Structure formats: C-alpha cells, structure tokens
Amino acid sequence: MAASRVSQARLKRLFSDRNLRTARLVSGMVLMTFVTMHLLNHALLLISLPAAETMRPWFLMIWRNPLGTVALYGSVATHFALALLSLYRKRGLVMPMREIFQIVLGFAIPLLIAEHVIGTRVFHALTGVEDSYRYVLRTLWVASPVGGVRQSVATVVIWVHGCLGLYFWLRFRHWYPQVAPWLLIVAVLVPVLALLGFVEGGRTVASIGATPPPIDAPVIAHDRQIKEMLIRSVYLGFGGLLAGVFALRALRAYRERRNLIEVRYSDGHVVRVAKGYSVLEASRIGGIPHYAVCGGKGRCSTCRIKVSEGLDALPSPNSLERTTLKRLGADPDVRLACQLRPTGNVSVTPLLVPDRDRLLLPGQPVIPGREREVAVLFCDIRNFTGLADHRLPFDIVFLLNRYFAMVGKAVEQAGGRMDKFIGDGAMALFGVDTTNFEACRQALVAASAIIRDLDQLNEELAGEINAPLRVAVGIHAGPAIVGAMGYRDVMSVTAVGDTVNVASRLELAAKEFNATVVVSETVVQLSGFDLSGFDIRDIDIRGRAQPLNVRVVPQGAALPIAAQKKAADAA
Ligand code: FES
Numbered sequence: 001m002a003a004s005r006v007s008q009a010r011l012k013r014l015f016s017d018r019n020l021r022t023a024r025l026v027s028g029m030v031l032m033t034f035v036t037m038h039l040l041n042h043a044l045l046l047i048s049l050p051a052a053e054t055m056r057p058w059f060l061m062i063w064r065n066p067l068g069t070v071a072l073y074g075s076v077a078t079h080f081a082l083a084l085l086s087l088y089r090k091r092g093l094v095m096p097m098r099e100i101f102q103i104v105l106g107f108a109i110p111l112l113i114a115e116h117v118i119g120t121r122v123f124h125a126l127t128g129v130e131d132s133y134r135y136v137l138r139t140l141w142v143a144s145p146v147g148g149v150r151q152s153v154a155t156v157v158i159w160v161h162g163c164l165g166l167y168f169w170l171r172f173r174h175w176y177p178q179v180a181p182w183l184l185i186v187a188v189l190v191p192v193l194a195l196l197g198f199v200e201g202g203r204t205v206a207s208i209g210a211t212p213p214p215i216d217a218p219v220i221a222h223d224r225q226i227k228e229m230l231i232r233s234v235y236l237g238f239g240g241l242l243a244g245v246f247a248l249r250a251l252r253a254y255r256e257r258r259n260l261i262e263v264r265y266s267d268g269h270v271v272r273v274a275k276g277y278s279v280l281e282a283s284r285i286g287g288i289p290h291y292a293v294c295g296g297k298g299r300c301s302t303c304r305i306k307v308s309e310g311l312d313a314l315p316s317p318n319s320l321e322r323t324t325l326k327r328l329g330a331d332p333d334v335r336l337a338c339q340l341r342p343t344g345n346v347s348v349t350p351l352l353v354p355d356r357d358r359l360l361l362p363g364q365p366v367i368p369g370r371e372r373e374v375a376v377l378f379c380d381i382r383n384f385t386g387l388a389d390h391r392l393p394f395d396i397v398f399l400l401n402r403y404f405a406m407v408g409k410a411v412e413q414a415g416g417r418m419d420k421f422i423g424d425g426a427m428a429l430f431g432v433d434t435t436n437f438e439a440c441r442q443a444l445v446a447a448s449a450i451i452r453d454l455d456q457l458n459e460e461l462a463g464e465i466n467a468p469l470r471v472a473v474g475i476h477a478g479p480a481i482v483g484a485m486g487y488r489d490v491m492s493v494t495a496v497g498d499t500v501n502v503a504s505r506l507e508l509a510a511k512e513f514n515a516t517v518v519v520s521e522t523v524v525q526l527s528g529f530d531l532s533g534f535d536i537r538d539i540d541i542r543g544r545a546q547p548l549n550v551r552v553v554p555q556g557a558a559l560p561i562a563a564q565k566k567a568a569d570a571a
Contacts, residue, residue, distance in 0.1 A: 141202030474506030
C-alpha cells in the first residue's frame, strides 16, 4: 500500500505540469530544428538540383543515424501525445482564437504529411528506395501536382505552428523585442526560399529528359499496396486517437455532471462547473472577462484572483503557481485562476479585468508589464510659475511647446523615448529596447543635448522672455516595470517603480542645489562616461535606507559627453 503510494507520487512528479511543459518545449525545439534544416536544404534547389542533392547526405547523416532517428521520432511521438493530453485536460473548449488556431494547425500536420513521410522515409526503410530530390520532386511535381500543393500547404502549416509556439514561449523575455525583427526575417525567409526552391526543383526535374522513368519505378505493385495501407492506417489511427480523446472527455463530463461546484464572482455571476475545472476555465465558460496574458501557463500572474470564500478547502498551489505567487509577493488569499482547480464552492474576485471596464480599444494590443533595466530622465523648467505670470495663455503655450520640442528632439536623437509631459516637466525613458549600458549613455547624451540646445533656444527667445529659461534634470537607472498603461486611446508604454521615483527626486535635488543636472553615480558608472570633474555628493532619498551617490552639474556648465561619445564611437 505504502509502496504504491510512493510510486503514485513519483508518477505524479514525473508527469507534473512543469515536466510536461519542458517535454513539449524540448520536443518542439528538436522538430523545429529538423524542419529548419529540411527547408534550408530545399532552398538550395534555387541554386541547382545537384546543390540540394549534395547537401542531402549531410542532412540524412544527422537525422537518419540511430540517435537522430530516436530524437526525431521520439519528439514527434512526445509532441503529439502531449497535444492529445492537453486536449483531454482542457475542461472547456472556449479559448482565445490564437490558441484555437495553434491547436488546429497542430492537428492538421499529421494529415498533411503522412503520405510524404511514408513515401520517403518509411518506404526507404522498407524497400531501400532512394528518396532523393529527383525522386521526390518527380512524385510531387510531375506525377501528382495535388501532392505538391498539399506538401506546400504542409510546409506553411508546420512552419507557422512552430513559429507561433516559439513566439508564445519567448514573447515575455526581456530581450525579445530586440531580437524580434531578426526572428521575423528568418520566419519569413526560410519557408519562402524553401517553397521557391521546391518550384524551381520541380521545374528542373520536369524538364530533364522527355521520358522520365516511371514514378514508382523501384516500387513493385505489392509495395504500392503496402504504401496505401500504411497511409490509411495513419489516417485511421489519427482519427481513432482523436475520437478516443473526445470520447474520454464526454465520459468525464458525464461523470462530472453529478459533481458540480459553484464559482461565484464578486459581481454576482455564478458559474457551475465540474470539479477539476480551473477558475480561468470557469470564467471562460461563463463569459466573464478574465485577463490571461500567458494563455493559462502560470507564468504571467495576470489571471490572479482573490478568494473570499472557500479558501481553506482549496488544493494547495502547485510548484509553478507557488513560484509565480512568490515572485509577486501575493497574499495567502491570492491564487492563479489558471492553476487553481477548486474542489468545492468558491467566491473569487479577478484582480485584473481590463475588458470589463473597456480599458482597451477594440484591436488594441495587450502589452503586459515586464521588469526591465531602464534609465529615466526628468527635466523641468525652473521657476516656471514666475515666468508664466502676466503672460497671455497663447504665449505660455507657445513657450512650452518650443521647450517640449527641444527636449523631445534631444531625447529621440539620443535613442530614448518621450514618456510624458506634465505641466512644464518632461519624463523620458531609455533602455526599453536596448541594454542598460546603452540606456545610461543615451540618457547622458540627451541631457547634454538639452543643455546645449537650451542656450540656442534662449538666444532665439531673448526678445520674448525677461530671463533665460533654466532647466533642472534628474537621471537615474535601475529596474522598473515597463508596460502599456492608461485608458483607451490615452494608453502608452511607460514605466513605474522606485527607479522612476528616484529620478524625479534627483530632478528636485537639481533645483535645490541650483544645478542643471543631478545624475546618480549608478548611471555614470554604467555609462562609462567620465564625469569626475563634477562634485560628488550623497543625498538622502525618502524610502531608501542608504544615501544615494550623485554627480552634480552646476548651472552654466556643459556636460562633456559629446566629445567622449565621439571618441568612443571612433575607437
Ligand atoms: S494566465 Fe498567466 S498565470 Fe494564469
């Protein structure tokens, strides 16, 4: 009895969500590597048929040796089995379109490629037929154009399915925005070149000799029957497995009908689902808007809910949920709706519900918050109130717009992005799409440009204002939460967090010190620029245990950044 409990626990651990996800990822990566190499080999047909034939043995050497064979077909079996398992485990089939699309593409693949795989690899193993490019192209291009079209569709379906899988996996990595354009180029080029290669190869093979050898010359009629029988078996087996999964789902649903629980929402909605459904699935079944940016994979935490009733009877969080909640520093009554499968009635409140309040415009993309290292620059006009006194509103707007244009240009030319203008102040972000090193350099380059351009602006406005404009700039760098925030069309990518607060505080410090710029030593060190000529001070920042080391650039002094940058760029 005890032994069986131990082996059950082991099995449970072995088939934990985390392990299954890893298995899906690894098998998917193996398959994607195979497909990429296969398509690149096809692309060589654009050069010539012999070029593709020359590369083919190398490709086969990797994938037709015993190790490669096990890796490839093991991955096919694992990926397919996991897809069936996931289809079985999904309680409701109400899900976002992108998930449905991915699932449909995935299940279409075996149907599309069965004939090709049996006609090449399997038949090579059974009969020794040499499935060279010449042989396959004759089959798909000359003898059976329908097969050629199906194979082209299969190429696109497999590639899109693989790329979507990669996208879902990588999209929340902080470096993803930087590599995304390159990945997109690869994602478009590989299949396009492969399909063009297929067309070119097909035309070449069709033009070789007026009387090409019969299509299945090496294959006797008996073999052809075997081929057809194998293809039929694959279709039947595939259909049987799918039907089996749906039959098991129906059986489970029938059994569970006697075992319903209620998920009660704080807005009064009640959804009755069987035990075993996750709260997220209950929300989808009940049509209740529920944020789930990672698609229910337990990674983003956006589906989190507060449990107000039934907390004690809930199953404890699995390791994935525990990790995410711990990162969040969540209270004990907060759970992830996608991971929590209540065994009794519960009352819950989704903590993030964008759609209900129409925070997003239709079609507006969701940009989830992510922690990033950024540099933040605040710039404010000093003594603006005095400047605005006794001026016409038109004049003030004109003045402010000239100043904002000057700051915006300096920031954008340095590589940063304007975050917002508030009153006479401006906030800029650096590092949303680049490294910390670059972010700090860009922020200092922007500050130096602001100081330089302010002199020019003052010259231009000399006849308009009584005293020259003066600014106070604060710069700090560190982690911040970056994401799309706002309401409907007033929504933009911005940053929040301690780093932003400190940068704002440094801008105030610049005013207190009667300085132009106060920049944290962190930024100076990270940027690699030499600001040793300026005073270094320790200042207290509210909420920080330690004083902050800052460099103070006094009024009238220029930031010696441009020359240093020029020298570094030239080196
Ligand atoms: S949907 Fe992302 S953690 Fe639940």
